[in-house]
Amino acid sequence: MDEPRLTAWYADPGVRYGYSGQALEPAAWPASLDTLRRELRARLGCDFNAVLCNAYRDGQDAMGWHADDEPELGPEPVIASLSLGATRRFRIRPRRGGESVGLELESGSLLLMDGRSQADYCHALVRTRRPVRPRINLTFRQVMVRSATQAEALRRPLARPMA
Ligand SMILES: O=C(O)CCC(=O)C(=O)O
Incomplete structure (x- = not known):
């Protein structure tokens, strides 16, 4: 799928992630990213089993308004988002409408x-006309992994109540 940025998904074995109609298969953790997730666990007391990496090559690369509210992230996910490179503007606004x-x-x-960051708000990384250098953003996440049995049960149609 065409996206105005480059992405990569590093995660523990079996940790897949689907958004906007695409499914990301996990690549093994490079040592540098594994060190960062350990550091975050030590500082925040949170476990992360995956990181979504976004590379914004210039000011035209961006991410549109969305919430990270996929069911496999759970109802109140903790997402730790580390920025490296050019300074870019992130915007956040209430989902029910209002100022960003x-x-x-x-x-x-x-x-x-x-907390309710994803349930109540959406966010975006907006384009800029300013000449900007590349930026990398690393969003560390904890994705719930379903067992094969749970995944199969979700695929089966619901039983109809007896008349
Ligand atoms: O690049 C950013 O700071 C935003 C990333 C983001 O919104 C996401 O990964 O869901």
Whole structure:
């Protein structure tokens, strides 16, 4: 699928992620990203089994309005978002409507989304006409893994109540 950015998905074995109609198969953790997730666990007390990496090559690469509310992230996911490279503007707004708020995400900054962040708000990484250098964003997540039996049960049609 065409996206205005580059993406990669590193995760524990079997941890898949689907969004916008695409399914990401896990690649093994590189040592550098594994070190970062250990550091985050030590500082935040949260386990992460996956990281979605987004590379924004220039100001035209972006991410549209969305919430990370896929069922496999659970009802109140903790998402730790680390920015590296160019400073870019992140915007957040209530899902029920209202003004958006902008945050300049600088290199080395860590944005933590938890609680009802995804249920009540959506967010975007907006385009800019300014000439900007590339930026990498790493969003560490904990994805719930279903057993083969649970996945099969979800695929089966619901039984009809007896008349
Ligand atoms: O690049 C960013 O800071 C935003 C990333 C994001 O919204 C996401 O991965 O869901």
